[in-house]
Amino acid sequence: MPSTPRPLRKLGFLTIGLFDGDDPRAGHESTLEIIELGERLGFDSAWLRHRHLQYGISSPVAVLAAATQRTSRIELGTAVTPLGWENPLRLAEDWATVDILSGGRLNPGVSVGPPMQWEQVKSALYPDTADAEDFSYDRVSRLLDLVRGKPASDFSGVQGFEVFSDRVQPHSPGLAKRMWYGGGSLRSAQWAGEHGMNFLTSSVVKAENSEDFAEIQLSHIRAFRAAHPDGDAARVSQGLVVIPTDSATPSQRARYEEYAAKRLPRTTSPQGPARMMFAPDYVGTSTELAARLQSHPAHREIDEVAFALPFTFHHDDYVQILTDMATKLGPALGWKPNTTV
Template identity: 35%
Template sequence: MTQAPFELPGQRDAEDIMSEPDTHPVATTRKRLSFLAFVEHTRVSSNASLGLQEGLELFEYAEDLGYDTGYVRHRHLETYLSSPFTFLAAVSQRAKRIRIGTSVTPLRFEQPIRLAEDAATLDLLSEGRLELGLSSGYAATESTFSQAFGEIEGDDIRALVDARLSSFLAALEGRTVATAESDLSFAKAGAELTVQPHSPGLRDRVAYGAGGGTSAQKAGARGLRLQLSTLNTEIGELGFENTQAQSIRTYRDEHAKVRSSPASPSFASVSRAIAPFDSATERAELEWLLERDAERAASVGEGPLPFQFGRVAHGSGEQIAEALIDDAGIHAADELVIALPFDYPAETQRRILRQFAEDAAPHLPYLR
């Protein structure tokens, strides 16, 4: 679980928020339809991973279905992608249209200049298709991950992540990261050095994964894109979807102050979990998702962290569309991301993507 490095906002009065005029009407253009997957790297034999191969095939399959972007989750010390850029580089050479990205790369574990080099290289290999999502790291399990990635000086993850984010963005913008102190084989003494390679449009495609209104506001103030997931890290009277819609409005207000150019507009995505089924057998296959959804709905705010999860839209394509058609968070966003479940067979992942694209999406006007 990742945690944004920004402070969580205090709760505002729900009636005051709902009564505010909406200065961001619903866009009339089609929203992007994308997906988010756990790609695992297990089942290794003869120096090949069946899990990675299935991940590559999933992107090709989604591209054929018409999905706009495929995101992967970035994990460390787990069976899921710890090195997503190498995986996405392979994807970019097999799938030629679909956009590729992370949701999210945890900055806690990254050296920002090296990250900028890798990101620019991947963006150029994919011909400008990288959609890079960033966030902080695993604050709740810092004592474990510090054993592998080193202790944080001062024990302040927020300050560390903010500094690394600033360095990373500066590198993408082509700012000086070092000065040659003497004549080098590639530069004269005093030369200002920048990260190479440089991919000019990548800076405008960097997003931050936010859990609430304050982190969304700060993402806007940085001129970043915004990624909202299937959970909120704050609980208010507005409910899950309306809270996300409010966060997106706050984000856009801040973004407009720093990057008002039409060439670099604000961009917000929201993720939703679904459980499509057309038979009792298909429903039984996804029963665990439905049971977990019911448990979460019954225990909002309980446990060590005050999370609020979005509900899992389930049933036939038409039933799923009915559950999502008036979702305020989706309406406020520019992209709907279908969050695939983890630890399900490849054929189930493909079925979920296919049934949504073919049976639900046609009933959602904002995807047409």
């Protein structure tokens, strides 16, 4: 394992795509503009969270399809799509379609488990099959098989005037290698590695063998790579809330610091029955942030990040944060903007 930080190779950002329920178009348009800005600034990737029955993007596949037509280079991902809400066959079709439209830039991230608010939503989501639905890793395996081109039907050929395929169409050959698993437990990290996926580790992990966030995250990265066929070369992206303030106004800095302070108490001990540990939000100048990140045990072993944008900030705040990330923080971490056309 490296004793010094790896230079940052890929810089990405993550947004929830918050919107006003009375004017949802404005929020979705803001998200698309932020993705366009990310490409102009040289970011390698832009990621969308997935929210259902909330005021965040509920259909990343639709928003990313729009983004493919407004960008040409930046990679587009989901972090993450909860598969409990999805039919793997239909999702495989949607993702392959968006990947084709993007020219091979889609990076789908998934997770498993029952949908949030399961007891309240199951009668609407699965009115006849709620008790039979499988929310285990097998749901990911089904999706992977379909994306990789394994048969979805026992029939192919011509029937009347129509031609049928036995696998998902369109088929995008490179998509399977760009599939990510978003995991917060040691078992998830191992499972993702065993199944040849890439691994997204975020600002939320389970306190299983430790109550030190960085130590837990590091153990997940190492477990994933130990189980992955590519070993230390297996791709891991770290997601933390990181807010550079280099060009922020005094009022913006004050708001950012207040935001982080309000969320800090939850980082001091495991939260809830699942014993979830939260990382503190990082706020400061790029010089300060780079020093903190380069001393972070987990960050020292990765070379890709997808820094999360805070949920409740304004469009102008995101412009300032992304601009500082690309022009100051990224270079301080050894990253170079992607200017490929």
